[in-house]
Amino acid sequence: MARAARSIVTVADPDELARAAAARLMARIAAQPGRPAICLTGGSGPTRLFALLAGKLGDAIPWDRVHWFIGDERFVPADDKLNNMAAARRAVLDARAPAANIHPIPTDAADPDAAALRYQAELQSFYGADALDEQRPLFDLVLMGMGPDGHTASLFPGAPALEETQRWVVGVDHANVAPLVPRVTLTLPTLASCREMLFLVAGADKRAMATRVLSGEPLPAGRARSNGETVWLLDRAAMPDPSDGH
């Protein structure tokens, strides 16, 4: 699979961003006749998208075939309000997806790294191999957010997890930003193993960091790339100002 250049798509506002993300997600599902695998993101970025999928638009999804994963998790119980997959479950998955198609990171493990190893085994079992083949992506779509420090998933600037090349999933003992709980995160090569990586970035408070990342600073959100297509979906408020040198 040839790595495509990163593309930037601008929309008017968070509602349009959710509609554009839903259209891309539906297209990826439609293009996969087998078991479409979608890797969700935490944070506030996907909230409106989840609401759309829970509504009428979701009627067109072949729910029995689609599998749902998560790119990172806060190391808190499965029903904690900070748990990323719990938010996705509450918003849409529990009402729509068969339980066997929902793949949360198990936070009942002894520690974050033990949870990471268990999730790695689950991903490898779904993929059917323990080494990633560039010609055969693990995920059809990986959703991503960008944090205020330029992190993505739970890959924080300067963290050793960013340099991981062997492990698919790792434990992260210290988060750089709130909530300051340990995390579990997929690594860059695992996240890269997808047909499309789609960043959801909205709001004026993201603009300065989006400008830095998209102008080439090697922050985690900039280093995260798909082996296929990487798309940044930004609303107008988050869009870098061309006069900032972008």
Ligand code: 6PG
């Ligand atoms: C998490 C997320 C994280 C998130 C960014 C952006 O667990 O916190 O997965 O990587 O995507 O921090 O979050 P917002 O969309 O809430 O700004």
